[in-house]
Amino acid sequence: MTAILLQLVISGLLLGGIYALVSVGLTLIFGVSRIKNFAHGDLVMVGMYVTYALTVATGLDPYLLAPVVVLLLFGFGLFLSFALIRPIQGAPQVAQIFATVGLGLVLQNLALMMYGADFRSTPSIISGKVLRFAGVALPASLLIAFVVAMVVIAGLTIFLRLSLTGKAMRAIAQDRRAASLMSIDVKRIDMLTFGLGTACAGLAGALLAPVFPAFPTVGVNLVLICFVVVILGGLGSVEGALIGGLLIGLVETLSGFFLGSAMSQIAYFLVFIAVLCLRPAGLFGQRGAETLGS
Amino acid sequence: MLEVENLSKRFGGLTAVRDISLSLAEGEILGLIGPNGAGKTTFFNCVAGAMAPSAGRVRIDGRDVTGQKAHKLCRAGIGRTYQIVKPFAGLTVRDNVMVGALNRAESLAEARRFTEEALEITGLAPIGDDLASSLPLPRRKRLEVARALATRPKVLLLDEVMAGLNPSEVDRAIVLIRAIRDSGISVLIIEHLMRVIMAVSDRIVVMHHGDKLAEGKPAEVMADPRVVKAYLGEGFNA
Amino acid sequence: MGRTVDRFAALSLLLLVLPLFAPLFISDSYTLHFIWKILFWAALASAWNLAGGYAGQFSLGHAAFFGIGAYTSVLLYLKLGISPWIGMLVGGALAAGFALLIGALTLRLRGAFFALATIAFAEVLRIAVVNMRDLTGGAEGLSIPFAPGLGNMMFSGRAGSVVLVAALLLAIAVVTLIVERSRLGYALAALKEDEEAAEALGVDTIRVKLISIALSAFVSALGGTAYAFYILLIEPSTVLSIGMSVEMALMAIIGGMGTVLGPAIGALLIVPLSEYLRAEFAGSFQGLYLLVYGAILILMVMFMPNGLMSVVRDPRGTLRRLTLRRRTERGRKGDA
Numbered sequence: 001m002t003a004i005l006l007q008l009v010i011s012g013l014l015l016g017g018i019y020a021l022v023s024v025g026l027t028l029i030f031g032v033s034r035i036k037n038f039a040h041g042d043l044v045m046v047g048m049y050v051t052y053a054l055t056v057a058t059g060l061d062p063y064l065l066a067p068v069v070v071l072l073l074f075g076f077g078l079f080l081s082f083a084l085i086r087p088i089q090g091a092p093q094v095a096q097i098f099a100t101v102g103l104g105l106v107l108q109n110l111a112l113m114m115y116g117a118d119f120r121s122t123p124s125i126i127s128g129k130v131l132r133f134a135g136v137a138l139p140a141s142l143l144i145a146f147v148v149a150m151v152v153i154a155g156l157t158i159f160l161r162l163s164l165t166g167k168a169m170r171a172i173a174q175d176r177r178a179a180s181l182m183s184i185d186v187k188r189i190d191m192l193t194f195g196l197g198t199a200c201a202g203l204a205g206a207l208l209a210p211v212f213p214a215f216p217t218v219g220v221n222l223v224l225i226c227f228v229v230v231i232l233g234g235l236g237s238v239e240g241a242l243i244g245g246l247l248i249g250l251v252e253t254l255s256g257f258f259l260g261s262a263m264s265q266i267a268y269f270l271v272f273i274a275v276l277c278l279r280p281a282g283l284f285g286q287r288g289a290e291t292l293g294s
Numbered sequence: 295m296l297e298v299e300n301l302s303k304r305f306g307g308l309t310a311v312r313d314i315s316l317s318l319a320e321g322e323i324l325g326l327i328g329p330n331g332a333g334k335t336t337f338f339n340c341v342a343g344a345m346a347p348s349a350g351r352v353r354i355d356g357r358d359v360t361g362q363k364a365h366k367l368c369r370a371g372i373g374r375t376y377q378i379v380k381p382f383a384g385l386t387v388r389d390n391v392m393v394g395a396l397n398r399a400e401s402l403a404e405a406r407r408f409t410e411e412a413l414e415i416t417g418l419a420p421i422g423d424d425l426a427s428s429l430p431l432p433r434r435k436r437l438e439v440a441r442a443l444a445t446r447p448k449v450l451l452l453d454e455v456m457a458g459l460n461p462s463e464v465d466r467a468i469v470l471i472r473a474i475r476d477s478g479i480s481v482l483i484i485e486h487l488m489r490v491i492m493a494v495s496d497r498i499v500v501m502h503h504g505d506k507l508a509e510g511k512p513a514e515v516m517a518d519p520r521v522v523k524a525y526l527g528e529g530f531n532a
Numbered sequence: 533m534g535r536t537v538d539r540f541a542a543l544s545l546l547l548l549v550l551p552l553f554a555p556l557f558i559s560d561s562y563t564l565h566f567i568w569k570i571l572f573w574a575a576l577a578s579a580w581n582l583a584g585g586y587a588g589q590f591s592l593g594h595a596a597f598f599g600i601g602a603y604t605s606v607l608l609y610l611k612l613g614i615s616p617w618i619g620m621l622v623g624g625a626l627a628a629g630f631a632l633l634i635g636a637l638t639l640r641l642r643g644a645f646f647a648l649a650t651i652a653f654a655e656v657l658r659i660a661v662v663n664m665r666d667l668t669g670g671a672e673g674l675s676i677p678f679a680p681g682l683g684n685m686m687f688s689g690r691a692g693s694v695v696l697v698a699a700l701l702l703a704i705a706v707v708t709l710i711v712e713r714s715r716l717g718y719a720l721a722a723l724k725e726d727e728e729a730a731e732a733l734g735v736d737t738i739r740v741k742l743i744s745i746a747l748s749a750f751v752s753a754l755g756g757t758a759y760a761f762y763i764l765l766i767e768p769s770t771v772l773s774i775g776m777s778v779e780m781a782l783m784a785i786i787g788g789m790g791t792v793l794g795p796a797i798g799a800l801l802i803v804p805l806s807e808y809l810r811a812e813f814a815g816s817f818q819g820l821y822l823l824v825y826g827a828i829l830i831l832m833v834m835f836m837p838n839g840l841m842s843v844v845r846d847p848r849g850t851l852r853r854l855t856l857r858r859r860t861e862r863g864r865k866g867d868a
Contacts, residue, residue: 036644087834093643094590098785099833101778105826113820220774224655227648262663269652269659276649277637342732368734376732382725393722396715397734405715445734 007136008253014142016249021149022204022222023229024156024241025197031173031236032193035085038097039104041223043198047073047205048214049111052122055209062124063144066206070199077198081191089190104219111216119213127210145207152203153242160238169193173236228272234285243283295320295480296341296372296449301350303333303340310336312504313350318449323471323481325495325512327488329524332501334484335377338453341482342374343367355448368397373447375438377454377484383427387418390426390437394444405444412444415473432463436470443474450474452483456490468493492516500524541709544792548705551698555691564690568697568762570803575701576755577783577795582708583748584781585789586717587741588724590643592777593634593650594752596657597627599772601753602760603661606674609684616685620757624750631749635742651774658772673767676760685761693762700758701796704751708792711747720744724790752780782825786832788841797840802828 026040037043047069054065080103088099129140160166168189171179180186212218229248233240248268256264275282296318303311310333318324326334340347343364352360359370373394382390391409399405413419416436421429426437435455442450452471456464464487471494475481485491491498491512498515500507502524508515515521554567576598583589604626605619614622630653638649661668668674680688687693711717719740722730731737760766770776779802787798802825809820836842842850 084830091833094785095833097590097592097644097647098782099830102826102829102833105822105829107826109820109823109826113823224651228652231645231648262659265659266656269656272652273637273649273656276641276645276652280641280645344728344732364728364731365734365736368732374732376729380726380729382722382729384725385721389718389721393718393730393735394733396718402715441733 003135004257006134008257009250010136010138011142012250012253013246014138014146014249015253016246017146017149018142018204018208018245019225019229019249020242020245021145021152021200021207023226023233023245024153024238025200025204026226027230027233027236027238027241028156028169028200029194029197030230032169033085033089033172033190034176035089035096035194036100036227037197038100038223039107039219040197040201040226041219041221042104042107043073043077043201043219044205044208044222045111045214045216045219046076046107047202048122048209048212048218049115049120049205050202051206051209052120052214055122055124061126062122062206062209063126066203069206070203073202073205074195074199076202077195078191080198081194085194086187086190104223108216108219115214115216117216119215121213122209124210139211141207141211145211148203148207152200153238156200157238165189165192225268228268228275230282231280231285232271232275232282234282237282237284240282240284295322295355296482297351297353298341299351299353301337301340301352302348303336303345304348309504311340311347314501314504314506315350316499316506316509318480318482320480321475321478322496323475323483323494325491325498326482326484326501327486327491327498328501328507331503333504334501335453337501338374338451338482338484342372342451368445368447371446371448372451373442373445373449373479374451375435375442375453375455377457379431379434379438381426381429381434381437384425386423386425387429387437387440388413388422391418391440391444394441397445408444408446412440415443415477416440416470431458435459435467439470439474443479447479449480449482452481452485454484454486456485456487464490488516540791540793541713544705545702545709547793548702548796552695552702554698555694559691561690564694566804566807568690568694569807570799571694571697571701572755572759572762573779573783573803574796574799575697575704575758576752576780577787577799578701578704578708578792579748579752579755580780581748581784581789581791581795582704582711582751583745585784585791585794586708586711586720586724587744587748588720589635589741589745589748590647590781591650591745591748592647592774592781593652593654594748594780595772595774595776596650596654597631597749597752598756598759598776598780599654599657599661599766599768600627600630600749601756602766602771603668603674603756604753605757606676606760606766607667610674610676615683616757616761617683620685620754623757624753627749627753627756628746631745632742635745639738639741651777654772654774654777658768661768661772668768671768673765673771675766676764678764685757686764693758697758697762700751700754705792705796707747707751711744712792716740716743782829784839786828786839788839791839791841794839794841801840 022044026037029035029037050072051062051065051069054068055062084099084103088096126140126144131138131140131143160170168184171182171184172186172189176186225248229244230241232247233244251267251271252264255267259267299315301311301314302309314337328334339345341352343362343366346361351358354370354372357370359367382393388409391412392405395405395408399408413422416439418436418440429437439455456467459467468490471481471483483494495512497510498512499509500515500521507524508518508521551571555564558564580594583591601623604623605616608614608619608622609616634650634653638646641649662671678686680686719730719735722733722735723737723740727737783798783802784795786802787796788794805824809824836850
């Protein structure tokens with residue numbers, strides 16, 4: 001029994017690490033720019049397809065192509081920020097929700113038009129390889145994704161704390177107006193943050209491509225999980241995204257085993273509802289943010 | 295009419311309002327003054343139901359309404375305005391006031407009557423069909439008052455209603471406040487402008503650092519050395 | 533409110549009565565189906581509008597209420613032989629009850645938090661339905677054998693269904709108009725503008741919100757029954773999906789939330805557009821119409837956030853926004 005439990009916990013943590021990586025971009029964008037990007041999952045989807053396309057075109061292993069994907073998505077994020085996000089920055093909540101939902105629809109259906117609805121698996125030499133350690137099976141691709149996720153999140157935390165740009169981002173997150181009065185170029189940082197968040201989504205997509213097939217609506221479920229993670233952890237908090245991601249990974253794996261796969265799908269939604277109704281600020285978020293709706 | 299007993303409000307370690315008691319008689323205008331940060335608006339918010347007090351009792355017309363929500367307090371007869379006005383921008387002036395009128399009115403027709411009365415007394419009748427968002431600040435302040443009046447309050451709490459008004463607008467506002475009192479409503483007014491407080495108040499209460507510093511007739515209170523010291527040279531704004 | 537409401541009320545009612553007579557002039561089956569679709573979506577969007585447009589309760593989970601209506605009436609009919617006319621009301625009541633539950637739990641949530649909560653509730657319901665195969669037929673759903681008869685809410689030929697759905701739309705519109713001009717209407721308008729100020733004026737905002745959500749859920753469920761007994765097949769992936777919730781909201785928003793005609797106008801634009809795109813580009817560009825949806829959404833948000841009705845209600849403002857491309861700034865609400 002303990003062996004099974006250990007396996008479940010490890011699997012849950014590995015999964016959770018990926019969820020954390022996927023969600024950290026969302027929480028960063030929210031923290032700095034107060035944008036709730038409902039298309040974030042679709043950006044991961046774009047990352048997956050780009051990885052797939054590059055792998056097929058160049059024959060290189062997707063893990064080698066990951067840095068390229070990250071750069072491409074960073075640029076895409078900058079573009080989106082300029083074209084779409086900036087114009088809706090000051091708009092009411094409803095408008096932001098719908099604009100990002102609209103963006104999601106556009107991305108999903110571009111993918112559908114270009115690649116059809118079939119599943120696209122990205123091959124890699126690592127696919128299928130499983131490490132065994134202390135009686136626990138660790139799929140190599142998940143392990144790599146987990147390690148990269150931890151490194152990236154650690155890197156982001158250091159960046160936010162120590163670098164000038166990181167401090168500027170934190171300043172804007174705390175008080176936008178005051179930050180702009182301190183001659184911080186808020187608009188530029190907004191764009192940078194969106195680019196960074198999109199790059200994180202792209203990295204997650206690149207790491208997921210060898211694990212999971214890509215299909216146009218893969219982002220829809222992902223974005224829901226992201227929001228669960230981010231709200232559990234607290235909107236705007238990178239540590240929150242990490243802890244939240246790990247917790248949700250555990251919830252999903254454990255409930256899947258003990259309660260069946262149907263329940264595991266409901267499990268995290270129930271956690272979500274509980275968090276929203278009882279402690280909407282999450283573990284590390286700002287108390288009361290939910291009553292302002294922003 | 296309004297009795298506040300030992301009201302206190304704590305925010306974590308900070309005591310914004312400490313053990314304040316006061317009473318407002320029928321047809322009286324009570325001025326509440328004090329330096330910035332004295333706790334006046336917090337006190338207001340506790341009386342008006344925007345927040346629940348940590349301790350103490352609030353009674354209106356004998357009824358205990360402590361800690362009840364804002365809409366219940368409005369039903370009980372407490373009306374209030376906001377320091378930073380909150381008009382319903384997308385609605386017309388008349389519709390703004392109608393919302394308040396429906397508090398006590400038993401029918402839409404009666405609400406319309408209350409609305410017209412409130413518009414008359416505040417002089418807003420000619421612009422009744424204008425959008426609230428199109429109004430300049432002094433008119434928005436009047437709208438704020440008209441809305442609160444339409445709820446047929448027994449007690450009206452005015453929170454710094456003079457801020458942002460020029461001297462002639464202030465004079466007109468003083469006339470309005472007196473008219474409100476004359477119509478039978480008791481008024482509790484927070485104000486920084488001394489000449490307004492001196493002109494309209496029957497009595498004054500001075501707050502300082504959350505405590506009640508002094509209470510009494512305007513002339514006595516303003517002569518009280520503790521009050522002068524509390525203001526420390528802020529003196530009179532006339 | 534006030535004059536604007538009066539000016540448009542009569543016109544709106546007249547426009548919405550007309551579709552009732554459509555079957556007198558049109559007998560072509562395909563055209564009638566097309567009209568049914570427009571009226572159906574107009575009714576659903578109008579139902580959403582009661583919560584989203586008027587009470588400011590921006591829900592992305594209305595498929596839950598629609599689905600409860602569909603499944604309740606279908607199950608009562610299939611298992612107990614109860615007429616859908618009664619099943620419709622039972623479904624409505626259940627949906628309203630579910631809405632009250634959601635409303636009570638999400639009282640403090642605003643904006644996207646509320647929207648996310650509604651998505652979660654609807655998804656939980658959908659997954660639950662998919663997994664209760666014995667009761668609900670699971671993912672395959674339930675189908676209704678065609679047995680025309682007024683008591684069964686099934687009609688041979690489409691005319692009957694068109695009249696039914698036109699009557700539903702008209703009923704929802706009338707309810708909306710009545711609410712608009714009533715005490716509740718004033719309370720809703722105030723609540724939408726400034727909740728705190730509304731409370732200070734005696735508006736019991738909690739009660740008002742719950743009433744509107746319940747009403748909105750009730751009529752959405754009626755739409756669910758109408759759908760079920762026309763299409764004769766209900767499955768969770770259509771009837772309880774996020775896509776359904778988004779489309780309901782989308783049409784109301786594009787047409788103009790918080791107005792009686794807005795949702796109908798939104799449906800009138802979107803349904804023919806999607807039919808056209810689906811027909812023109814079937815196969816080659818499967819997702820094109822959704823892509824266009826998405827693009828329309830984005831453009832609407834940027835240029836006409838108050839929907840198409842704003843062209844009618846505030847022509848000068850709309851024109852200004854279209855030509856100057858000014859950013860929408862709600863300075864009142866803080867961060868710019």
